[in-house]
Amino acid sequence: MLTVFGSTALDTIRTPKKTLKNVLGGAATFAAISASFFTKPGLIAVVGSDFPKKYHTVLKNHLDLKGLTVLNGKTFRYDGKYDATMSVRETLKTELNVLADFKPTVPDAYKKSEFVYLANNDPEQNAKIIKEFDNVKFSMCDTIEFWIATKRNAVIKMIKSVDAVVINDEEAKLLTKEDNLIKCAKKMMSWGANYVVIKKGEHGALLFHEDVIFPSVGFSLESVVDPTGAGDSFAGAMIGHLAAKNKTSFSEIKKSIIYGNVMGSFAVEKYGLAGLTSLKKSDISKRIKQYEKMVTF
Amino acid sequence: MLTVFGSTALDTIRTPKKTLKNVLGGAATFAAISASFFTKPGLIAVVGSDFPKKYHTVLKNHLDLKGLTVLNGKTFRYDGKYDATMSVRETLKTELNVLADFKPTVPDAYKKSEFVYLANNDPEQNAKIIKEFDNVKFSMCDTIEFWIATKRNAVIKMIKSVDAVVINDEEAKLLTKEDNLIKCAKKMMSWGANYVVIKKGEHGALLFHEDVIFPSVGFSLESVVDPTGAGDSFAGAMIGHLAAKNKTSFSEIKKSIIYGNVMGSFAVEKYGLAGLTSLKKSDISKRIKQYEKMVTF
Numbered sequence: 001m002l003t004v005f006g007s008t009a010l011d012t013i014r015t016p017k018k019t020l021k022n023v024l025g026g027a028a029t030f031a032a033i034s035a036s037f038f039t040k041p042g043l044i045a046v047v048g049s050d051f052p053k054k055y056h057t058v059l060k061n062h063l064d065l066k067g068l069t070v071l072n073g074k075t076f077r078y079d080g081k082y083d084a085t086m087s088v089r090e091t092l093k094t095e096l097n098v099l100a101d102f103k104p105t106v107p108d109a110y111k112k113s114e115f116v117y118l119a120n121n122d123p124e125q126n127a128k129i130i131k132e133f134d135n136v137k138f139s140m141c142d143t144i145e146f147w148i149a150t151k152r153n154a155v156i157k158m159i160k161s162v163d164a165v166v167i168n169d170e171e172a173k174l175l176t177k178e179d180n181l182i183k184c185a186k187k188m189m190s191w192g193a194n195y196v197v198i199k200k201g202e203h204g205a206l207l208f209h210e211d212v213i214f215p216s217v218g219f220s221l222e223s224v225v226d227p228t229g230a231g232d233s234f235a236g237a238m239i240g241h242l243a244a245k246n247k248t249s250f251s252e253i254k255k256s257i258i259y260g261n262v263m264g265s266f267a268v269e270k271y272g273l274a275g276l277t278s279l280k281k282s283d284i285s286k287r288i289k290q291y292e293k294m295v296t297f
Numbered sequence: 298m299l300t301v302f303g304s305t306a307l308d309t310i311r312t313p314k315k316t317l318k319n320v321l322g323g324a325a326t327f328a329a330i331s332a333s334f335f336t337k338p339g340l341i342a343v344v345g346s347d348f349p350k351k352y353h354t355v356l357k358n359h360l361d362l363k364g365l366t367v368l369n370g371k372t373f374r375y376d377g378k379y380d381a382t383m384s385v386r387e388t389l390k391t392e393l394n395v396l397a398d399f400k401p402t403v404p405d406a407y408k409k410s411e412f413v414y415l416a417n418n419d420p421e422q423n424a425k426i427i428k429e430f431d432n433v434k435f436s437m438c439d440t441i442e443f444w445i446a447t448k449r450n451a452v453i454k455m456i457k458s459v460d461a462v463v464i465n466d467e468e469a470k471l472l473t474k475e476d477n478l479i480k481c482a483k484k485m486m487s488w489g490a491n492y493v494v495i496k497k498g499e500h501g502a503l504l505f506h507e508d509v510i511f512p513s514v515g516f517s518l519e520s521v522v523d524p525t526g527a528g529d530s531f532a533g534a535m536i537g538h539l540a541a542k543n544k545t546s547f548s549e550i551k552k553s554i555i556y557g558n559v560m561g562s563f564a565v566e567k568y569g570l571a572g573l574t575s576l577k578k579s580d581i582s583k584r585i586k587q588y589e590k591m592v593t594f
Contacts, residue, residue, distance in 0.1 A: 180520070183519060215514035220479055
């Protein structure tokens with residue numbers, strides 16, 4: 001079984017063509033819903049009493065919600081704006097709201113999860129919660145600039161406590177203080193990560209394990225309408241695939257990276273979560289075949 | 298047979314660790330020497346009377362020089378400086394010298410070349426010289442920001458006159474006024490290019506042909522000492538491989554892209570041309586095998 005721990009949010013997303021207000025978002029939401037096409041994940045997250053019923057239904061349709069806490073108050077809110085190229089996002093506002101008081105714990109039903117994904121949460125919280133699981137076979141975490149800037153040592157400790165790190169290229173450089181991505185990965189492995197995945201947006205991702213590198217391309221798209229959640233969808237697909245197969249071999253992890261690239265590509269084709277929630281399993285297997293054909297030489 | 302037309306230069310290259318003064322460089326030099334590991338290219342270029350004998354020997358060891366003109370005066374010189382990340386190069390000085398007066402023509406011995414590479418020359422000159430060949434099976438051109446900024450219409454006309462364009466991502470966007478690389482490629486194909494190759498530096502390259510995309514990763518390197526000539530080496534390897542095979546099928550063009558990525562990776566591992574000139578053919582086939590193994594999933 002797979003458990004995903006992280007944020008569920010009400011996002012305001014401003015793209016050059018359209019603004020979405022208070023739509024369902026959050027790193028754990030994207031990751032868990034992406035994973036849900038492979039397995040039924042449990043979600044550890046918090047929402048406020050203002051959380052719309054329709055969004056609760058979306059979560060319930062894809063996820064096990066025994067780990068979802070509802071607290072009195074407002075749901076975590078994020079407001080961000082993309083530039084004309086859609087490659088740079090400026091944060092306009094972050095309201096922690098109920099997230100500030102949330103003391104996450106692992107429900108008994110989730111304690112035997114073999115697969116655990118820790119989204120870009122407070123690294124101290126991530127390192128603490130992973131210890132509450134009894135039977136972890138493969139754990140993976142993400143992190144973001146905010147934690148690297150404010151709690152770098154805790155991020156390094158968190159990396160020691162999991163099997164794999166997924167992180168984007170700029171954050172990998174910031175965290176490790178290295179310019180070259182191989183050097184970044186080596187440093188994270190020296191801190192205790194068995195696998196490092198460096199996400200490069202449209203350029204795909206690099207997987208590192210011991211002295212092996214597996215580079216993969218992104219699935220080329222002619223139109224990107226909303227990049228929000230692409231990296232979370234990538235990570236969710238990876239661990240969702242592994243959990244569904246119940247395998248953690250290097251060869252299966254390489255395949256999970258292909259699923260990551262493909263689910264990331266779906267995520268950015270529509271606004272908000274629609275790129276994922278509108279999917280059928282057959283869409284995914286079709287695009288996986290396209291991807292395999294595309295990269296063959 | 299393959300003919301390469303373009304610049305031979307004396308470069309001053311300033312990297313954070315080392316400055317090279319007046320070393321052998323130029324787009325055609327890198328492309329032709331890269332191609333020389335697959336076939337013996339003819340070079341159409343000009344140097345001045347100051348061109349060092351040792352560099353003449355380097356060219357002679359790899360290339361047919363019936364197309365090399367020596368004019369009284371100074372060789373074309375370029376002076377550029379890389380920033381700390383080695384990803385941005387600032388041009389400090391460009392002295393055209395003998396290049397300004399050079400009236401290139403195709404030697405009779407080269408007129409029957411089936412493969413022709415036109416480096417990042419004046420697009421009017423490129424479009425003119427390609428007509429002097431009698432028997433072209435596959436022609437390819439590159440271009441740079443300077444020509445896009447000063448002679449955009451001539452660049453578009455040049456693209457109409459060749460089979461394939463190789464161009465880096467930023468220049469593709471600048472030329473086509475599109476943000477998305479698929480849209481960039483479609484526009485260049487609508488101008489008459491049968492194949493478009495968009496180079497993305499360390500991230501590899503995208504090959505476009507009709508409605509098919511072939512994305513490829515770069516060969517990951519831990520240490521890049523001098524990026525000069527990587528793109529030219531990429532293009533030279535592509536067309537060198539095709540000329541050696543005397544094939545222009547889509548499948549062979551895909552393979553040529555892999556050679557491009559591999560030769561580009563060798564080019565940046567040492568200063569100046571040393572990454573290429575120090576190579577043995579066995580180094581190349583070894584890295585091609587590594588590349589194939591690396592991307593397999």
